[in-house]
Amino acid sequence: MAIGEAGPRSARSGSQSKRLEETMRGRLGRECVYVPSCRFGLFVALRHWCPPGGRVLMSPVNDDVIFFVVLAAGLRPVQAPLNPFDGSIDIDAVPEGTWGSLSAVLTTNLYGNPDPAPELRARCDALGIPLLEDGAHAIGSEVGGRPVGAWGEASVFSLSKHAGAQAGGMLALADPSLAEAMRAGCDELLAPPRxxxxxxxxxxxxxxxxxxxxxxxxxxxxxxxxxxxxERDGIRMPLRPNALAEAAGAAPDLTAHDPWVRVDMHTYRLRSGPLRLRRIRRRLGRLDEVLQACRDGTELLLSTRWARPGEGSRAQPLFRVPLLVADRDAAIAALARRGIVVGYLYDPPLDDYAGKAFTDPSPAPEAARWFARHALPVDPLRAGEAVDALERSGVRPAEPPEDLTRPGTPADEPGTSADGAGAGP
Ligand SMILES: Cc1ncc(COP(=O)(O)O)c(C=O)c1O
The missing domain is CATH 1.20.5 (Single alpha-helices involved in coiled-coils or other helix-helix interfaces)
Known part of the structure; x- marks a missing residue:
């Protein structure tokens, strides 16, 4: 990564972001660097660990913004096969030939459900490539006896999510000696506070x-x-393929990809001022309380008929609980009547959305399509009201097609999902 002169950072903001970094270091046991957003931290990490033109295994059921961050870093997204019930990477369904072509693996930990980090760590070690963790939804989740975010060379968190600060992020590092280089790399890309x-x-x-x-x-x-x-007229933002191809010609280049990367958060690369940092700190101070409430709500939601049986026994403090419903639009309408807004929908999967011009498609896309179509991400902090609304509206659980419940599901052509739900453009 090209690293330039450190940009201006006021002493007050500097000491406030240091305190935030210490709080996160306490949680993760890793050196942390404050960043204004998770997507910004991810760009910095991808630029540091992946050579331009490299290939990154990622989940197709993910925020499109993250897809554009990978493109902005000059990398080729490679879509992974997924577990149809929680959207985690199905490591055994990744073709052997794909592993050897990768420069990195990026986890998503969708809604707080961890990807199989110990197994991915072992794979990455064997291949000599980095594991990068997106923990945006997963502060407080654990896998293999460690917090999500403590497995990769780097992990990124969004303080907009569980902490509810609507700003802020954290880049956590396995190697603490990299912190100053990362700070300098961030300084070069940050816009001044406004x-x-x-x-x-x-x-x-x-x-x-x-x-x-x-x-x-x-x-x-x-x-x-x-x-x-x-900037969204549906779940996904308009792709604008011609403009995107032009931006890709300039990659790696965050500025060229700004129109896609900034969607939902135009301040994503703005240096945080003292006001923002103070509020984030207050919010982060209440994080344990929020996580406990999320865990309680998650347990309730996972005990319902819309959750996969057996799910409740491993409740994490999920950011959203992906209930699996037959008719998601009807379920969304039922919740809306109670004032519960459903967000964080990622349908269609990124390979159907962006096509082969911009990404390698998953070799087994059906599971991701089925999950993306039927997942209803419910806020566990409103679990009781949500369960009541869904019950009263007679919302039915989704029935997974048989071929998804058997191991070794064959790959299908895009747009031919078993329940007719192929949502490709
Ligand atoms: C999985 C995931 N990762 C990263 C992000 C980006 O987080 P931020 O808004 O802090 O950049 C999001 C945003 O919703 C997300 O859903």
Missing amino acids: AASELAYALRPYAEAAVRGLGLRRAAWAALGLLGLT
């Missing part, structure tokens, strides 16, 4: 509370749409 953005951040919770209090959520969303301020 007073207007800090103010907007400070006012946002009050504005949101007012919209909620007045029952104006739907009207506010429609108004944003009319003003052209929403």
Whole structure:
């Protein structure tokens, strides 16, 4: 990674971000570097560990923003086969030939369900390639007796999620001696803080509370749409393949990919000011309480008929609990009537969304398609209300097609999923 002069960082912000780093170091037992967002930290990590043109195994059921971060880093996404019930990487279904072509493996730990990190670690060690962990959804989750984020050369976290700070991220490192180089690498890419953005951040919770209090959520969303301020008209953002191909020609280049990477968070590479850092610290201070509440809600949701049997015995403090429902749109509508908004949907999978021009497709795409189509990610902090709403609306559990429940599912052509749910463009 090209590393330039350290950018300006005020003493106050510097000491606040240090305190955040110490808090996360305490949780993970790893050296941490504060970053303004998870996606920014991931870009820095990919640039450091992967040579341009390298191939990265990743999950196709993931935020499209992360896909664009991989492209921005000048890398080729290689979509992994998934476990149809929790969206984790199905390590045994990755073809042998694929392993040898990879420069890195990137986990997702979708909704907080860990990918099989110990097995992936062993594979990566055997191949001499790095394991990078996206822990955005998985602060507090564990796998193989360690926290998610303590297996890879680097891991990234989003403080917008469990901590609910709507800003901030953390880059955690296996090798503490890399921290200063990472900080310098970040400094080179960060944009200076903007007073207007800090103010907007400070006012946002009050504005949101007012919209909620007045029952104006739907009207506010429609108004944003009319003003052209929403960048998604469906679950996935418009791909704009011609413009994306042009940006890819400049990769590795974060700025060229800004229009895709910044979606849902235009401040993703903005240096955090003291106000933002103070609020993040307050939120992070309450994280254990939130995680306990998430664990309780997760246990309740996993005890319902929409969860896979046996799931409840290994409850993590999930960020969202992916219930598997037959008719997801009806379930979303049932929750919406109670004021529960369902987000974090990743349908269709990235290979169906972006196509072969931008990614290697999964060799066994059906499981990812089925999961992406039927997963209803429910906020465990609203578990009781959600269960009640789903019960009253008669929402039915999804029945997995038989060929997904048998090991060794054959690969299908894209767009031919068993339940007709192939959602490719
Ligand atoms: C799996 C996953 N990783 C990373 C991110 C990006 O996190 P951030 O918004 O902090 O950049 C998201 C955003 O929702 C996500 O869902």
